[in-house]
Amino acid sequence: MNQQFEYINPQSLDEAVKLAGQGSVYAGGTDLLGLMKNDIAHPQRLVNLKALPELKAVERQKGKGLRLGALVTLNELAENEMLQKDFPAISQAAGSAASPQLRNVGTLGGNLCQRPRCWYFRGDFDCLRKGGATCFAMDGENKYHCVVGGDGCYIVHPSDMAVALLALEAKLEIYGPGGQRLLPISHFYVLPEDDPTVETVLQPGEIITSVIVPEQPVGSRSVFVKFRERSAWDFAVVSVAAALQVQNGAISGGKIALGGVAPVPWLDKKLNNTLAGTALDENGINKIAASALTDAEPLEQNGYKVILARNMIKGVLQSLAG
Amino acid sequence: MITVSLTINKKEYTCEIDPQTTLLELLREHLGLTGTKRGCEIGECGACTVIMDGLTVNSCLVPAFQADGSDITTIEGIASNGKLHPVQEAFLEYDAVHCGFCTPGMVLSAVNLLDNNPQPSQEDIRRALAGNLCRCTGYQQIFDAVQAASKKMKSKR
Numbered sequence: 001m002n003q004q005f006e007y008i009n010p011q012s013l014d015e016a017v018k019l020a021g022q023g024s025v026y027a028g029g030t031d032l033l034g035l036m037k038n039d040i041a042h043p044q045r046l047v048n049l050k051a052l053p054e055l056k057a058v059e060r061q062k063g064k065g066l067r068l069g070a071l072v073t074l075n076e077l078a079e080n081e082m083l084q085k086d087f088p089a090i091s092q093a094a095g096s097a098a099s100p101q102l103r104n105v106g107t108l109g110g111n112l113c114q115r116p117r118c119w120y121f122r123g124d125f126d127c128l129r130k131g132g133a134t135c136f137a138m139d140g141e142n143k144y145h146c147v148v149g150g151d152g153c154y155i156v157h158p159s160d161m162a163v164a165l166l167a168l169e170a171k172l173e174i175y176g177p178g179g180q181r182l183l184p185i186s187h188f189y190v191l192p193e194d195d196p197t198v199e200t201v202l203q204p205g206e207i208i209t210s211v212i213v214p215e216q217p218v219g220s221r222s223v224f225v226k227f228r229e230r231s232a233w234d235f236a237v238v239s240v241a242a243a244l245q246v247q248n249g250a251i252s253g254g255k256i257a258l259g260g261v262a263p264v265p266w267l268d269k270k271l272n273n274t275l276a277g278t279a280l281d282e283n284g285i286n287k288i289a290a291s292a293l294t295d296a297e298p299l300e301q302n303g304y305k306v307i308l309a310r311n312m313i314k315g316v317l318q319s320l321a322g
Numbered sequence: 323m324i325t326v327s328l329t330i331n332k333k334e335y336t337c338e339i340d341p342q343t344t345l346l347e348l349l350r351e352h353l354g355l356t357g358t359k360r361g362c363e364i365g366e367c368g369a370c371t372v373i374m375d376g377l378t379v380n381s382c383l384v385p386a387f388q389a390d391g392s393d394i395t396t397i398e399g400i401a402s403n404g405k406l407h408p409v410q411e412a413f414l415e416y417d418a419v420h421c422g423f424c425t426p427g428m429v430l431s432a433v434n435l436l437d438n439n440p441q442p443s444q445e446d447i448r449r450a451l452a453g454n455l456c457r458c459t460g461y462q463q464i465f466d467a468v469q470a471a472s473k474k475m476k477s478k479r
Contacts, residue, residue, distance in 0.1 A: 007324065007341040007387055026388075033344075033383050034364045046341075050388065075377070099453025100431065102365055104377040105384065232452035233366070 003036050006045045013052055013209065017176055020047045021205035027071055028105040030098070031114040038122055040115070040130070055109075055209055058083075066213040070109030074098065074161075077108060087213060089222035089241050093164035096226045099233040109208040112162050112172070112188070113200060116155035116263075117235055118145065128153045128196045135196075142299040144237065147306055149262035153192035154299060156260050157199060158235050162189070163259035164224045166267060167241035170213045176206030185211075189264035199264070220245050220254065221320050225312055227260075236260040238305055240312045244320060250279045256313065261293065261305055268292050271313070280321035289313045326390045330355070331399025337386070345389045346370045346381040349396060357397035357426050361455075368454035371427035372396050378434050378453070397426035400433060408478075409433050409471040416467035420458035428454045432468045441472055 006023070010016040016025070023045025024032055035041035049055060055071040058080060066087065068077070077083060078095030098106060115121070116129070118137060126132035137145045137154045145154040162185065170185045183201070190198055202208070216222065222243040228234035239259035245252045253276055258266040274291040278284040289310040296306045327336045330353065337352055346363075349355040349372070361369030363382045370381040373395040400407045409432045412418070419425050428451060435442055435450035442450065447468045456464065 001342040001344065001385075003342065005341065007385075009387075029385065029388065030365055030380075030383050033385070037364055046385075048387070099365075099368065100450060101368060101371055101378045101380045101453040102383075105379050232449070 001033070001036060003042060005043055007048065008045060009048045009051055011051055013054065013175060013207070016047055016049060016052065017205050017207060019045065020207060021177065023047050025049060025207055027107040027110040028073065029110075030102050030106045031110060035115060040122065049207070057210075063215065064212075065215040066211075068108055068211040068213065070208045070210060071107045074103040074106050074108070074111060075100070077161075078103065087168065087216070087222060089164040089167060089224040089243060090161070090213070092224040093160040093226075093239075093241065096224070097160045102233075108161060108211060111159050112165075112185075112208060112211075113202065114158055115199065117158045118155045121155065128192075129155065131197060138299065141301070143301040144235075144260075145299055145302055146262045147296040147298045147302055148268075148293060149191055149264060149266065150297075150299075151191065151193035151196075153196040153263065155192075155263045157189060157262070157264050159265065160224070160226060160236060160239060160259060162265040163236075163239050163257045164222075164241040165211060165213065166257035166265045167224075167243040167255045168213050168216070168222060169243070169255060170211050172208050173210040173212060174202065174206050175209045176203060180209075182212070185265075186267060192263050216243060217245050217253065219247060219252075223316055223319060225316055227308060227312060238309045238312055240309065240316050242313075242316050242320065244275065246280060246320060249281070249321075250277060250284070251275045252277075256292075256316070258292070258309055261296075261309055270294055280317060285314050285317045285321070288317060324387055326386050328389050328392050328394060330394045331396060339386055341385070341387060343386045344382055345372070345374075345379075345384040345386050345394070348386045348389075349381060349394075355396050355398055359423055359426055361423070366455070367424070368427045368431070369424055371430045371454060373430055373434050376434075376437075378431050380453070395430070395433075397429060400429060407433060408474045409436065409468065412467040412471035412474065413464070416463050416470060418460065418463040418467040420456070420460045424454055424456045424458075428456070428464055432464075432471070435468070436472055436475060440476060442468070444469065 024043035026046040026048045055069045057069045059067045074094040083091040120136040224241045226239040244254035271292040359369035361367035365380040365383045
């Protein structure tokens with residue numbers, strides 16, 4: 001690496017938070033180092049969280065649900081048998097991200113905070129997200145960009161974990177100079193219309209410490225599916241996570257979240273309002289799928305994502321009905 | 323400068339390095355272990371794969387400070403007492419080496435797979451090697467070699 005930076009190994013969370021205000025938190029580093037090598041991030045200081053074991057726990061408490069430490073690696077999530085059994089959307093999302101080498105190092109917290117893969121953002125373009133004046137995707141090569149929620153900037157959020165956790169209505173424990181706060185993941189991501197230069201509400205010095213996943217009601221089923229152009233080591237073109245309760249052949253509650261369609265992990269309102277009370281038969285499934293992304297405004301090259309997302313929703317619902 | 327102590331191929335090293343040094347740079351430029359290849363340098367190709375504390379990693383995306391105290395195996399540490407590892411032998415036998423640039427990383431991902439899963443299915447092999455790109459696209463020979471190595475290792479067990 002050509003960049004100069006100071007490197008610190010804090011021994012407590014408080015020390016880390018104090019130091020992180022003027023630098024970047026370093027977890028697995030797989031995204032941060034790529035950003036530094038691509039000359040997008042220039043941290044003066046890296047604050048390594050490696051020495052903080054309290055961020056590495058996977059715990060489940062009766063009634064309270066699941067607590068996943070922010071430093072748990074994606075492979076640890078993918079291979080955890082309890083998650084595979086009771087929270088399959090989490091292990092499926094973790095196992096479908098990146099490559100084995102990256103999953104061995106990349107962390108849950110880092111996955112949630114990774115920066116977009118838009119080729120204009122990652123490349124040598126002075127785009128809106130990097131403080132420039134324009135989004136080059138709007139009239140450029142936009143096959144992989146968003147179909148909804150874009151306003152000036154048309155990225156998609158790349159995290160698979162966020163989509164699964166959004167469907168499961170997870171909360172994030174965030175620790176910072178102002179103490180601890182608990183935030184639903186549905187409030188964590190920022191749309192370009194609010195601020196096109198950041199993806200999350202994290203303030204300087206704030207660190208995600210854990211992800212809290214509520215215990216799912218009896219009869220819940222969760223699943224995560226991801227469409228990508230290569231069957232390995234690729235980001236989602238579209239992903240669908242569902243965490244639904246099914247009673248007597250009909251959906252009684254739960255959520256469906258979409259990835260790859262918006263600048264943030266997406267909870268489509270009309271889609272989610274159509275779920276409760278709808279039967280999981282052919283008519284019901286078609287009705288639900290048709291209610292997704294009705295407000296989409298595709299760019300020149302990405303209209304296929306709307307059809308793809310609806311078909312993937314059908315597939316997910318058929319698998320949960322079966 | 324920072325001090326990093328680590329074990330590489332069962333030998334202990336203590337190095338004085340710049341904090342910017344990646345594990346890949348430490349191996350190749352400071353220690354002369356050039357079997358680990360420098361490919362994309364952003365974690366996409368797997369040419370720089372090494373085994374760190376029992377897990378495969380892209381050494382281009384591991385700062386050396388993060389490897390402090392860890393146990394590293396590189397391609398130079400795979401053969402023992404001058405005898406090739408069964409995976410290396412199988413790569414030769416099955417013509418699984420074309421230009422050879424991806425081979426060290428492929429071998430390490432395969433060895434790590436067989437250490438953890440001695441009898442992998444074809445699907446297990448594909449999944450374990452998914453982070454290693456072969457630009458010559460000789461994947462089938464590589465998958466066959468790993469399968470053959472697993473059978474050979476089983477018969478010797």
